[in-house]
Amino acid sequence: MIKLNETDFDKVINVIEGKAKTVPTFSYSVLNNFIRGIVYTDSNTPETVLIGTESGIYFVAGKEDNQEFNDFLFDLYCQRKSKKLRFTLFSSTEYWNCLINEQFKDNIKQMSRYSFVFDNKKQFHDKNILVSDYFIRRINEELITNSPEFNEDYYKEYWGSVSNFIKNGFGYCILHKGKVVSECTSIFSSLQFSEIDIATHEDYRGLGLASIIAKTFIGHCLENDIIPRWDCDILNKSSIRLAEKLGFGNPVKYSIFV
Known part of the structure; x- marks a missing residue:
């Protein structure tokens, strides 16, 4: 080889x-x-x-x-x-x-996943409205330190280091009273694509925060000529519903082996 x-x-x-x-x-x-x-x-x-x-x-x-x-x-x-x-x-x-x-x-073990295609003609008519005490921030080193999900270990695994993510990747989060409660980040990025990874704290689910922060992420992609990508397990119904809501469709089924 x-x-x-x-x-x-x-x-x-x-x-x-x-x-x-x-x-x-x-x-x-x-x-x-x-x-x-x-x-x-x-x-x-x-x-x-x-x-x-x-x-x-x-x-x-x-x-x-x-x-x-x-x-x-x-x-x-x-x-x-x-x-x-x-x-x-x-x-x-x-x-x-x-x-x-x-x-x-x-x-x-073989597992099946979907890779979705983003419709760049998708228009979001509802605005990203957050009630008081909720704020959107771009992810930085300080916020990574305080993140319950996408922490330093996460970025070391997928990006090699936090500093490399800050240099070549991007993400956004929602803060409530200074606490990171919902995040959308690029698990991987390239010149052309950025793949979404998203998480919301269990105490804050059902409030529409994932949709709001994902739209912020997608907006950044579109402003910078980056194609957002969404992949998930074929059995992850909540992820599939959110993907479709955000303008992702025409899923292609593929396999991974673990």
Whole structure:
């Protein structure tokens, strides 16, 4: 296998976009050097590609019938599992799903997710109105320190560091009496996309805060020519309802393996 230098990451764009139902945002995050990651290919003229984050999230795409590459993929899984490290694999096609199940057998579990498409013609007629004592703020280092959900550990896992998130990502939160009660942040971002991660404190659910803060996040995306993205488990009905309310539709089903 060949481990590409960062200067050669652009070689794989055509492979992943031409042979995948959906390409996860973290792949673009790595390829655009928004986060540190690794790219493996089968040759200097790539036909099969594996893109990974430092935290252990991978995306495989391209030519499927490459046994040497498939063996390498399984060996990588075994190495990480032996060290008790994360290994989450995003598949690009139904054929890859079959090959992964055949190669990994009972070692890995298949799960189904939806990737939604945002309708950039969506107009929000209701305003983001908050009652007194509630305020919207852009996420900064101080707010991350006080966050119950998207804390320093979260940004270290997905962004490598809080400082890298501040540099290359963005997010917004709602404060109530100085307390972070609802947040919408970019779990991954790239030059073109930003994937939404959202959480509301259990004591503040049912108040419409998630919708308000998500609209703030989407507004930032649109003002900066970034396409917002929404992915979730196919069984997460509340996430699906919120996605549809916010203008996300036409979900594409894909698989991950954990």
